[in-house]
Amino acid sequence: MRLSGNWGEGLRVQARLDKLDLSLANALSRTAGLGGTVTGALDFSQASDATFPQAIARLNVDDFTRSSLGGVSSPVDIAFVGRLLPDGGDARALIKRGDTTIGRMVASLQPLGPGAGGWTTRLLAAPLSGGIRYNGPSSVLFSLAGFADQSLAGPIAVAADFSGQVRAPQLAGQLRAEKLTYENETWGTRLSQMAVQGRFDNDSLEIEQIEAVAGNGRLTGSGTIGLSAEQGFPIDLTVRFRNARLARSNALGATATGQLxxxxxxxxxxxxxRIIIPEARYQIIRQGAAEVPELTGVYRKSELTEDGKRPTRVRPAGIFRLNVSVVADNRLFVNGMGLESEWSARMQVTGTSAAPIVTGEARVVRGTYSFASRRFELTRGIVSFEGGPLADPQINIGASTTAEGVTANINITGSGQVPRIAFSSTPSLPQDEVLSRLLFGSSVTNLSATEAIQLAAALNSLRASGGGLNPLGQLRSAAGIDRLRILGEDDTTGRGMALAAGQYLTDDIYVEIITDARGFTAVQLEIALTRALSLLSATGSFGGSRAGLKYSKDY
Structure with a gap:
């Protein structure tokens, strides 16, 4: 790129481009994702801020693309010629895919005379005429929106003529598309076989119908999208969905019925x-990385007003107020970290899309919780949302099991960020006695020194502060072991209280070594054949060798 010109008494810039790589813009904006090269010339001049500028552009863009996490748009070549002068302006663009022309644009305007105000006012009020024709891949047009984690594929056809003014264009024409595929990488949303039918009517695009397949369900919609900047680009869309799979990822899967x-x-x-969720699955994943807090109330010194006051910041564009009710009678499955459960929910979402406020509650229908090789039945489960952060609701969960002649209860209260866990029993026993029977199968008075240390660490880790000593966790981290656990006695194999250490050799192969104080040693190997089927093999010093298959599936 070669630049020349002057600035001071007016502004004059001349630029000559020779296969300039558009990816240079990606260093300035992380969401740009531009690709291709541009060749041509740009000339701009303006005598003063009050005078009407003059601009002439002749540009050829080769292999233009826009990339995102969802993919890369189809490469196209774009030729553009335009000029803007005080007495008028015009622009022409041509979009080619290989040797085939897939898009054309022609526009002209006639700025108003000097008596109509400043040059920007004259330009926005200038009469406009022209048209656009496009028949090609939708990924090219969708890529201009710059959504980092979304993609649109399939053919689309647009034919529209425009008139009116620059600030309030009037359009007449049609939009047609079929067999489109929309994907959202963040939520795992995939809409296929999408068909869109609409028409341009003056200052709006009327979406007569949208249809799409979402998993085993369908989605339909209609409405209008305004094109007038003076009216704030008004939108009025109604979307209806029935058993539509709107999310599918490793952590979340959901189908929904309702209307927005x-x-x-x-x-x-x-x-x-109102959204009715006939079925949803959520996988609990423990977050190991520290969260970086977002600083608020920080301003540049140059942003302060003359009297030193902080400026009033404008609400970011794209923020919507919310008023959505969410209902799930059952089949809201929450699994992970020992929990296998089904819930129902009644919630109301208000606030804004940037800061939603959730009220309501979720109640357990049935479920179990595994702790220290014991299986607890959920007897009580209420998660209340009281308008605070979605990730920090109030918790009231209870579970019980029978161990060593007593009924042990786990009670989880507090909030999602600071849960409090306590143990009780029937007949009533001290908390350390209950935990001793759960972990080691015997009274606290019969524990060895090592088992007593482990019991103290377990009790300390259950405190609300969460900062207790965890020798097993530190040992696992230091040794690079993927899994470290304590196993109870097993009369079948002759194993006593044992320690098990395991390591994933690959994503599909897991090996574990088990040993106790009596000399028992065993090696277990698990090979995942599919997501549901695994091959198991075990060799022990007392019980010989055995092999088998394990099949697991969420119902």
Whole structure:
């Protein structure tokens, strides 16, 4: 790129481009994702801030692409010629895919005379005429939106003529698309066989119908999208879905039935409606990385007003108010970290899309919790959302099991961020006695020195502070072991209280060594054949060798 010009008494810039790599823009914006090369010339001049500028552009872009996590748009070549002068302007663009022309654009305008105000006012009020024709891959047009984790594929056709003014264009034409595929990498949403039918009517695009397949369900919608900047680009869309799979990822899977209405205008946007969740699955994953807090109330010194006051910040664009009710009668499955459960929920989501406020509660229908090789039945489960952060609800969960002649109870209260765990029993026993029987199968008075240390560490780790000593966790971390656990006695194999250490050799092969104080040693090997089927093999010093198959599936 070669630049020349002057600045001071007016502004004059001349630029000559020779196969300039557009990926240079990616260093300035992490969401740009531009690719291709541009060749051509740009000339701009303006005598003063009050005078009407003059601009001439001749650009050829080769292999233009826009990339995101969802993929890379189809490469196209773009030729653009345009000029802007005080007495008028025009622009022409051509989009080619290989040797085939898939898009054309022609536009012209006639700025108003000097008496109509400043040059920006004259430009926005200038009469506009022209048209656009496009018949090609939707990924090219969708890529211009720059969504980092979304993609759209399939053919689309647009034919529209425009008139009116630059600030309020009037369009007439049609939009047609079929067999589109939309994917959202964040939520795992995939809409296939999507068909869109719409028409341009003056200052709006009327979506007559949208249809798409979402998993085993369907999604339909209709509404209008405004094209007038003076009216705040108004939107009024209604989307209906039935058994539509709107999320599918390693941690979350959900189908939904209901209706949402999305509106937007000068007074802001609103999303309202009712969602019924016939089935959802959520996998609990312990977060190991530290969270970086977001600083608020920080301003650049240059942003302060003359009297030193902080400026009033404008609400970011794209923020919608929320008024959505969410209902799940059952089949809301929550699994992970020893929990296998089914829940129902009644919640109301208000606030904004940037800071949602959730009220309501979720109640357990049935479930179990595994702790220290014991299986607890959930007897009580209430998770209450009281308008605070979604990740920090109030918890009231109870579970019980029978161990060593007593009924042991686990009670979890507090909040999602600071849970409090306590043990009780029937007949009533001290908490350390209950935990001793759960972990080691015997009274606290019969524990060895090592077992007493482990019991103290377990009790300490259950405190609300969460900062207790965890020798097993530190040992596992230091040794690079993937899994370290304590196993109870097993009369079948002759194993006493034992320590098990395991390591994943690959994503599909897991090996574990088990040993106790009596000389028992065993090696277990698990090979995942599929997501549900695994091959098991075990060799022990007392019980010989054995092999088998394990099949597991969520119902």
């Amino acid at each position: 209405r999305i509106t937007n205008g000068l007074d802001g946007g609103l999303i309202e409606g």
